[in-house]
Amino acid sequence: MAVWLEGIDPPKRMANSPNVTVLMVANFKIPKSGPAEFGFLYSVSRGGNKKKDRERDCARDLVSSLDLLPAEDMRAWSQMPDTKDKLDLRPDDVERLTKAVRSRCPKASVMCPEPTSFVLVAAMPWGPHEKAHGAEAELAMLEKFDPGFAELLREARRVSGLVRKQWFVAEVMANPEAKEGVRPVSLGIGFATDRNLAKVRAVHAAEVRTQLLTEDMFKKDVPEKPIPKDNETKPAAP
Numbered sequence: 001m002a003v004w005l006e007g008i009d010p011p012k013r014m015a016n017s018p019n020v021t022v023l024m025v026a027n028f029k030i031p032k033s034g035p036a037e038f039g040f041l042y043s044v045s046r047g048g049n050k051k052k053d054r055e056r057d058c059a060r061d062l063v064s065s066l067d068l069l070p071a072e073d074m075r076a077w078s079q080m081p082d083t084k085d086k087l088d089l090r091p092d093d094v095e096r097l098t099k100a101v102r103s104r105c106p107k108a109s110v111m112c113p114e115p116t117s118f119v120l121v122a123a124m125p126w127g128p129h130e131k132a133h134g135a136e137a138e139l140a141m142l143e144k145f146d147p148g149f150a151e152l153l154r155e156a157r158r159v160s161g162l163v164r165k166q167w168f169v170a171e172v173m174a175n176p177e178a179k180e181g182v183r184p185v186s187l188g189i190g191f192a193t194d195r196n197l198a199k200v201r202a203v204h205a206a207e208v209r210t211q212l213l214t215e216d217m218f219k220k221d222v223p224e225k226p227i228p229k230d231n232e233t234k235p236a237a238p
Contacts, residue, residue, distance in 0.1 A: 001026045002126035003138045004055070007118030007167070009046070015162050020118045021045050021054035023062055023126075026141045027077050038144060039077025041065055042189045044116075044169065065186075068217055075212050078189040078205035080144075089199045097172070097207055101187070104213045107177040110206075111184070115170040115198045121162060123153065146193045168195045170202035174210075176218035183220050187213070 007020035022044045029037040043061040045054035069076035098110045123138040139150035145167075152163045170190035176182040188205025190198040 001028070001137055001141060003141055004122075004124050004126060005120055006051075006122040007120050009116075009118040011119045011164070011166060015119075015121045018051075018121050019046060019049070021051060021058055023055070023058035024141065025062065026144075027071075027074070029074055037074050037079070039074055039079045040141075040189070040191075041077060042169070042191065068185075069209075070212065073212065075208050078191075078201075079208050080201050081204040087194065087200065088196050089203060093200075093203050097187075097203055097210065100207060100210045101174055101213065104210060105174070105176070105215055105218075108213075108218075109175045110187075111173040111175055112199070112203070113171065113173070115168040115190070115195055115202075117166045117168045117195075119162075119164060120153075120167055145191050149193070165193055167191065167193055168198040170195075170198040172202045172206035174206075174213065174218075176215075181220050182218040185213070185217050 002023065002025045005020075005022035005024065006018040007022065008015060008018050009020050013019065022042065024043075025041045027037075027039045029039075041062060043058040043065070045057035045061075047057060048054050071077075094110065094112060101108050101110055123142060125137050136150075136154070139153060142153065143150040146165075149163070149165070152165075155161075156163050168191075172187045172190075173184045174187050175184045187209050188202050188207070190200065190202030190205060192198040192201055
């Protein structure tokens with residue numbers, strides 16, 4: 001399920017002139033046995049005044065992620081920890097992640113920048129998915145990240161209002177050895193209405209995706225995946 005989000009940053013900016021556009025693709029995987037799984041891919045653009053330019057940048061970045069990652073494997077998607085009690089990141093969490101990354105790529109390092117934030121002013125499903133996922137499917141996705149937010153946004157829409165609540169986005173990056181033709185790789189995204197919780201979620205997502213990390217993922221020139229022919233088996237859509 002693909003969803004567009006529009007936001008303002010800083011929070012005092014006028015709500016009718018958003019400057020942040022987010023494209024999120026959520027994968028609700030319900031296996032025949034075992035717990036249901038949820039993962040997402042995230043791209044953001046803050047670089048243009050025109051909405052269509054920001055949307056184009058988001059789509060391009062997300063396509064690059066899909067070319068880089070095996071989307072049929074749930075470990076490629078940013079996932080959230082099961083526990084709801086852990087709200088702070090500990091130093092040993094980053095140490096454990098760094099050790100896992102270096103077991104895959106010995107000369108790589110881990111970066112955990114401070115989260116960015118925005119106030120969400122609009123959410124809508126990507127056009128072709130609107131009918132397939134039912135009414136207000138975007139609220140079901142946001143509810144995954146902040147239980148109770150969907151009801152607040154639904155009521156705000158009814159009265160043409162706004163939920164003045166900041167969303168924080170934390171990202172964990174793997175940095176390769178400095179040389180030509182390489183670039184950092186995003187290991188995981190944490191999305192939450194609490195700054196520290198966003199960090200916790202980002203590190204957890206990075207630990208899961210690190211299981212797929214290879215040296216080739218650091219290369220700048222990522223080959224596009226071939227489009228399946230009609231007679232080939234196609235992966236299930238997220």
